[in-house]
Amino acid sequence: MNSLFRLLRGREKISAADQAWVDAIEATYLTSEFGHLRIFADGRNAGLDYAPFMFGGYYRCVETVNSNGGCTMEAGEEAWFLGYYVFPYDGVLRLHLHDGRQERLLTFVDVYPETETLIRSTFLARPERYFEPAPAPSAKAAGLAALREKVLSLRRRRQ
Numbered sequence: 352m353n354s355l356f357r358l359l360r361g362r363e364k365i366s367a368a369d370q371a372w373v374d375a376i377e378a379t380y381l382t383s384e385f386g387h388l389r390i391f392a393d394g395r396n397a398g399l400d401y402a403p404f405m406f407g408g409y410y411r412c413v414e415t416v417n418s419n420g421g422c423t424m425e426a427g428e429e430a431w432f433l434g435y436y437v438f439p440y441d442g443v444l445r446l447h448l449h450d451g452r453q454e455r456l457l458t459f460v461d462v463y464p465e466t467e468t469l470i471r472s473t474f475l476a477r478p479e480r481y482f483e484p485a486p487a488p489s490a491k492a493a494g495l496a497a498l499r500e501k502v503l504s505l506r507r508r509r510q
């Protein structure tokens with residue numbers, strides 16, 4: 352987490368490649384009418400932070416997660432947290448993560464069955480059991496911090 356705070360204070364420069372990655376995240380999630388960051392900025396059912404995750408934070412999976420709505424993250428995998436989306440009437444929670452190469456959507460669904468390996472309630476009760484903050488391997492977090500501020504600014508203007 353200390354590396355994230357350093358980045359937020361602007362001590363590290365973001366490379367052109369990292370900025371291009373952040374720009375692609377913005378285009379996918381904020382510019383798109385159906386992106387969860389656009390939905391959050393418009394004041395609807397999405398968010399940036401989902402305790403203990405903080406938008407733009409980098410996390411290591413410490414125990415394998417098989418969400419009951421699809422997607423698996425294995426222990427040892429790492430990813431940036433990019434917010435969440437909720438389908439309020441269907442009991443669906445979708446956590447957006449990105450490992451630097453591809454999006455990972457951990458989807459938890461109320462009406463889907465749970466087993467010992469396909470989980471929902473166990474994860475929702477204690478997500479910190481499955482993930483811990485990790486040092487980010489690049490300055491992407493600085494670009495994500497700027498994107499976070501942009502999204503919050505858009506939301507404030509719409510309220």
